Amino acid sequence: MNAPTGSEVYLPRGRRARKPSGDDRERDILITAERLLEHRSLHDISVDDLARGAGISRPTFYFYFPSKEAVVLSLLDRVVEEARANRAAALERAGDDAWEIWRDGLRAIHDTFRSHKALSRTAAQLFAENPEVRSVWSVVMEGFVGDTVAGIESERARGAAPDGPPARELAIALNWMNERVFLASFTGQDPSIDEERVLDTLLTIWSRAIYAEDRLAGA
Amino acid sequence: MNAPTGSEVYLPRGRRARKPSGDDRERDILITAERLLEHRSLHDISVDDLARGAGISRPTFYFYFPSKEAVVLSLLDRVVEEARANRAAALERAGDDAWEIWRDGLRAIHDTFRSHKALSRTAAQLFAENPEVRSVWSVVMEGFVGDTVAGIESERARGAAPDGPPARELAIALNWMNERVFLASFTGQDPSIDEERVLDTLLTIWSRAIYAEDRLAGA
């Protein structure tokens, strides 16, 4: 069924797609990149490393991607798509209690990026220096923020959550908090963060920030 | 009085300090760097740009700093010192209510980095790619986190704050949230963040996360 995973979103930059062996090489480059990123930063990986890893020469690399940053961007698109899909699946299974929806949605996103730590770390770094990555990630965050705002406003409307700061500012702060703390946990940056428990702590903060009281945070 | 601002912390990498004209040049390089960073990223500034800006040749630059990253590190050390000093001064003025202490301390830190936006942005980026910057910033964050933990625990001990997640995890999440949201506000990344009001929103989240209720967040 030709797996329409939604990665059509990613338009194959620099490649006039179609033929057989070419797609394999493109895939080899992506795999090589994610593998090498486990052990060094993008800066410490040369285009030559990626090319050799995929069994081609450096100029040939440029036939497939315009730069090594574009490779990361392509990987990021795929993982973002995976996160969306996992979140949708989780919400499918969740009940219709607003709190349960947040909890399971956040867990799905966390777990997806957690299974691509190296890429997450790299994307966070490129966010600062690469406009395209910044743009992709801003759209992703905006999606999360928008959902959060809608959730907060509907909870406030039905009297379940008290008033407070503008829903949008609250949502921005909470979502960026998650992003940053997930990353710190993935990179083992602070050894006192328990990778298994971070999410519960963050959920408690969400609960208190939105409801000014504790909801059930456990699984 | 020879201004012992505390920047002794920064050991003059690569420079056998003492004589006259040399200190001027070092200062010129630092000033040039902070000026150029207002308009482009560190990556887009070459060592040659810094050297010319300070009126010297590229090799001479290396007499003063081992790399352009070292220049940023030096600037960062200074701003961190400034933040510490401003925070200490603010706490001097504050009463002894725990909440007031947090509010004024956070405001001092926010204002300091806000007056060095370009450097803050650059440091955040270098955090990901440069071990020395990561180390400096980790120490700074650890200071904030440690203070926050102490505050939370003392509030819990005297019954002013309810139980909840481990104080340290809570403190880490709240402090990283601030770091990330300050940065987003400085870079104008999300136009819906009101640079004047962010701090109040963050303070409300701190209040609810720690006390599970609202304290006075206004000035």
Next chain:
DNA sequence: TGACTCAGTCAACACTATGTTGATAGCTTG
């Protein structure tokens, strides 16, 4: 079947930036 096209490939080149060497010019100090 033979001329044409086109994805795929790479050696060689041009360019840019970093960091190093070695030589030199000028204080300043005993």
Next chain:
DNA sequence: CAAGCTATCAACATAGTGTTGACTGAGTCA
């Protein structure tokens, strides 16, 4: 005034990026 240190830079070596132009081989179709 010679020894020693600070400060300086032309020239070099190196590493990485991105581009050009030419070659190959598989499919196409007149």
